[in-house]
Amino acid sequence: MSGAPHLDTSRGLIQPKPVLGLHLPRARCSLVVLGTGTVGKALLRLLSAQLGAAGATASLDVLAVANSRTMRIRRDVLRRCDWGRGELGGEAMDLDRLTQLVADDVTAPPVIVDLTASHAVASRHLGWLSRGWHVVTANKIALTQSQAEYDALQAAAGGRYGYETTVGAALPVIQTIRDLRLTGDRVAEIGGLLSGTLSFLFSGFDGRRPFSELVREAHGRGLTEPDPRIDLTGQDVARKLLILAREAGRRLEPEDIEVESLVPASLAGCPPEEAFASLSLLDRPLQQRLDHAASQGSVLRYTARVKSGGQVRVGVNPVAADHHLARLGYAENVIEIASRRYQPTPLTVRGPGAGAELTAAGVFADILKVTRQSSVD
Secondary structure, eight states, rough: OSSEEEOOOOOOOOOOOOOOOOOOOSSEEOOOOOOOHHHHHHHHHHHHHHHHHHTTTTTTEEEEOOSEEEEEEEHHHHHSBBBGGGGGGSEEHHHHHHHHHHHHHHOOEEEEEEEEEHHHHTTTTTHHHEEEEEEEOOOOOOGGSSSHHHHHHHHHHOOOOEGGGGGGTTOOOHHHHHHHHTTTTTEEEEEOOOHHHHHHHSSSSSSSSSHHHHHHHHHHHOOSSSSSSHHHHHHHHHHHHHHHHHTOOOOOOOGSSSOOOOOOOHOOOOOOOHHTGGGGGGGGHHHHHHHHHHTTEEEEEEEEEOOSSEEHHHHHHEETSSSGGGGGOOTEEEEEESSSSSSSOOOOEEEEEEOOHHHHHHHHHHHHHHHHHHHEE
């Protein structure tokens, strides 16, 4: 699947500026933002800027902001709490109470925005959708449980479930696959690079620096999870691939995906600080693989692939040095989609696949899409 034309969405959002003429919902719509991590803060900054545009606040506002510790429910939440430091000045977080308070406050279906990595929050998606509420999420957990649970979510969604940013930050990957199928195409294979973090690590891994040093640099740049093992196990990539495969029509359970972890058994169960201090255990085995790949004129990449024959795998693979997957931009994702129409040359979506501002922009776009769909309905 090489030599593909590509849709390049590499332009990043650095400083959000108000954009007049946004296609906002006609009826008033309240947002509930769950998560005040880097993406949550970026979204709230973006909302503060965009909703300050003339007339915007008449139709879309932030009703509540919450994190794992506290929640604040009030229409002046963007101005009256220090969400920039996660200090909301509200009451203790309680998902049952939050849901009830929102239900009591709104007259139109709200948008619940899940920017957490919480199983507890993900488990509420189905209930919120079943109420007729909108859910926009960058949290992959709900969509990567059993096939039966995924089917239930899709049955309840009704166009009110936005999850483009679960794969590729703001890259239009899920919508692209959806559009292919809606217009009668059949997706045969999906593959490429699905982790901005692992893309950064392996594109910089040329033998001049130990792999562990690159991990520490990525951590310092905010590209890894607080515990880098979450990225290095490959589970995040596997979840993304499962979402794409299901979007393409494949019925898969999580255990159907073959996952190669970079984390040795000796690091898997130890405390995060101990694991971080022992990252050098990664260096020798990966250097040996790099040396072997280099002897064949190749580099290493952490790839993901859904093959037409049935294999679904994520892991380290050699890639020819002149292959387009060997030439990457900063933290770039590359997703190749081979379909009945797009063959022998696949459609390729590529661009930065990590970054709080980019992800926040994608989340905001999903908010506008689900609320606009509601207005049409």
